[in-house]
Amino acid sequence: MLSSSRFKKSVVKKSVVGMAVPAPVAGAPLFAGDPGKAIIDDKSPIEPSTFCDLFGHTTLHEGDGFLKSLRFTGRYHGGFIDTEDEYPGGGDDALWDHRRFRAGFVAKLANDFTLQNIYNLDTSQHFDGNRFVDNLDEFFIKWVPSDDFHITVGKQKQLILSEYRCSSNTIIPYERSILTQNILSQKLLGAAVGFTGLGPNHEIGLWSTALEDDFAWAFSEDASASITYRANHELDESTTLFFDYQYVDQERSTAEIFGGSPYGNVFALGNESKWGRFGLNTDFTAGLDRQDGRLSPGDDFHGFQVTRYAYLSDGRIGRPQQFASRPEVDGLSTFFVGLNYEICGTKLRVQGGYEWAQEERLGGTTSDYENSSWLLGIRTHW
Numbered sequence: 324m325l326s327s328s329r330f331k332k333s334v335v336k337k338s339v340v341g342m343a344v345p346a347p348v349a350g351a352p353l354f355a356g357d358p359g360k361a362i363i364d365d366k367s368p369i370e371p372s373t374f375c376d377l378f379g380h381t382t383l384h385e386g387d388g389f390l391k392s393l394r395f396t397g398r399y400h401g402g403f404i405d406t407e408d409e410y411p412g413g414g415d416d417a418l419w420d421h422r423r424f425r426a427g428f429v430a431k432l433a434n435d436f437t438l439q440n441i442y443n444l445d446t447s448q449h450f451d452g453n454r455f456v457d458n459l460d461e462f463f464i465k466w467v468p469s470d471d472f473h474i475t476v477g478k479q480k481q482l483i484l485s486e487y488r489c490s491s492n493t494i495i496p497y498e499r500s501i502l503t504q505n506i507l508s509q510k511l512l513g514a515a516v517g518f519t520g521l522g523p524n525h526e527i528g529l530w531s532t533a534l535e536d537d538f539a540w541a542f543s544e545d546a547s548a549s550i551t552y553r554a555n556h557e558l559d560e561s562t563t564l565f566f567d568y569q570y571v572d573q574e575r576s577t578a579e580i581f582g583g584s585p586y587g588n589v590f591a592l593g594n595e596s597k598w599g600r601f602g603l604n605t606d607f608t609a610g611l612d613r614q615d616g617r618l619s620p621g622d623d624f625h626g627f628q629v630t631r632y633a634y635l636s637d638g639r640i641g642r643p644q645q646f647a648s649r650p651e652v653d654g655l656s657t658f659f660v661g662l663n664y665e666i667c668g669t670k671l672r673v674q675g676g677y678e679w680a681q682e683e684r685l686g687g688t689t690s691d692y693e694n695s696s697w698l699l700g701i702r703t704h705w
Contacts, residue, residue, distance in 0.1 A: 393429075500633040593607060
């Protein structure tokens with residue numbers, strides 16, 4: 324997948340022509356020597372403004388006290404999907420998918436603390452769900468006293484898997500790959516500590532695996548535990564190597580509130596490289612001891628992706644909005660090619676592409692599986 328290294332995305336800027344407000348001729352006459360002549364300053368500088376400046380007006384407060392700044396944040400990602408399955412019992416669909424709609428606040432506090440509180444908003448077909456604020460997405464506090472140490476506590480994303488570490492605001496493909504979608508945990512309550520030692524950067528996390536009720540509160544007596552570890556090492560100025568590991572206790576008394584990965588052990592190894600405007604990511608991933616409930620328990624899987632070709636040995640097709648159905652698959656190959664056009668950098672961009680998926684044997688059958696999906700969407704965040 325084309326991407327950037329060091330978990331930071333560099334984007335190609337598109338120029339946007341703005342309309343400058345004509346500067347008024349202003350200033351009182353200044354008399355110099357000859358009282359019959361006035362010197363008028365008609366060159367008062369006026370900064371040009373553009374439509375894209377609107378995305379920068381989200382700061383609600385700035386100060387020098389305990390609350391350093393308070394910023395309103397959010398994102399809307401939506402798009403048109405035209406998808407068709409080719410196998411007995413498959414189907415086709417064409418719809419506008421409200422993929423992500425979020426809003427919340429980020430507060431910068433004294434002593435290098437940051438508080439983040441974000442909610443998922445209604446993404447039903449006609450924005451007519453049971454409530455406008457659907458559930459809790461993130462609620463955590465982070466302390467970063469130096470470049471070599473940080474600690475984050477609360478409901479948050481687990482920063483493992485190269486493709487998942489990258490924010491959906493800046494990810495280059497239209498959607499994360501089938502490989503990533505099969506093994507992710509949801510955002511869980513936990514604590515993650517990052518530090519630098521013996522060369523690489525490290526992060527260790529301890530997580531609860533339960534989400535209470537449909538509002539996705541991250542507190543529950545029925546939770547089991549998960550542990551994550553990740554390390555990345557700068558090989559040179561262009562390439563970063565990474566290793567990720569996740570352990571998930573699969574014991575659960577209430578499957579409906581389980582938010583952990585369906586695999587007991589997950590490993591990922593790969594690189595992220597960037598040469599000017601070009602990049603190359605490779606990622607090999609393995610999941611062991613599946614306890615999903617939807618698929619055969621105890622099975623393992625492996626897969627890899629290079630640029631945006633991905634292979635999955637055993638699993639399930641991704642989101643139903645992206646594919647016409649969600650069959651179990653065995654030996655699935657997917658290939659995605661797409662484009663990004665940045666109107667206001669990543670703050671406002673258009674994404675499009677074509678994804679093709681094929682496998683030789685549909686899970687539990689002797690039928691072949693093939694899917695083609697056309698995608699065109701808008702991505703905006705503030």
